[in-house]
Amino acid sequence: MTAMATYNRPWNRSATSTREVATEQSAILRSMRSHTATVVSRPAATPAPAPKPAAPVKSKRELFAEIDAMLAGLPTGFYAQPKREDATNGNRPFYFFKIHPFRGDKKRIVMVTGGVGAFTEIPMKALWQLRAVQGIARDLAAAAALFGKETSTCGFCAAKGRRSPLTHPRSVAAGYGKDCAELHGLPW
Numbered sequence: 001m002t003a004m005a006t007y008n009r010p011w012n013r014s015a016t017s018t019r020e021v022a023t024e025q026s027a028i029l030r031s032m033r034s035h036t037a038t039v040v041s042r043p044a045a046t047p048a049p050a051p052k053p054a055a056p057v058k059s060k061r062e063l064f065a066e067i068d069a070m071l072a073g074l075p076t077g078f079y080a081q082p083k084r085e086d087a088t089n090g091n092r093p094f095y096f097f098k099i100h101p102f103r104g105d106k107k108r109i110v111m112v113t114g115g116v117g118a119f120t121e122i123p124m125k126a127l128w129q130l131r132a133v134q135g136i137a138r139d140l141a142a143a144a145a146l147f148g149k150e151t152s153t154c155g156f157c158a159a160k161g162r163r164s165p166l167t168h169p170r171s172v173a174a175g176y177g178k179d180c181a182e183l184h185g186l187p188w
């Protein structure tokens with residue numbers, strides 16, 4: 001009798017209905033299942049590190065927005081950037097660029113070839129524009145000076161259509177004129 005009672009536990013307490021037994025059993029099964037599930041799902045709980053996302057490719061729209069934002073902070077002028085050492089095109093170790101007003105209050109950057117007063121403007125693809133603008137923005141004085149020393153002309157004045165050969169020794173050394181240096185807060 002005692003053995004029988006023990007045997008019947010836990011789902012045969014006095015006058016336990018079949019339904020109550022079923023409920024109790026399913027509760028036990030549920031707890032077992034959830035335990036099993038926990039064990040099984042443990043590897044998933046510590047997932048492998050997510051694969052590094054590829055560098056996001058900027059859309060043209062984003063590129064031009066970035067270029068426009070940088071151009072907004074740069075003065076109109078001619079600038080030069082050194083070519084990469086492995087660049088073989090052209091006969092100068094520099095690229096010349098012109099930042100000029102465009103569509104009202106906007107600015108645009110183009111590459112220029114030829115000599116002062118007879119430059120040919122060459123439109124650039126967005127990535128080239130960005131690289132040129134970044135290079136100029138990184139060191140405005142150096143970019144302006146490189147152009148000025150190469151052409152003996154103040155690039156800021158030249159971009160405004162003013163003829164401005166660098167004559168003062170300090171201007172020659174700086175690569176741009178005194179007034180433009182003051183205007184743009186550059187060393188002279």
Ligand SMILES: [Zn+2]
Nearest residue numbers: 154157177180
């Ligand atoms: Zn000037």
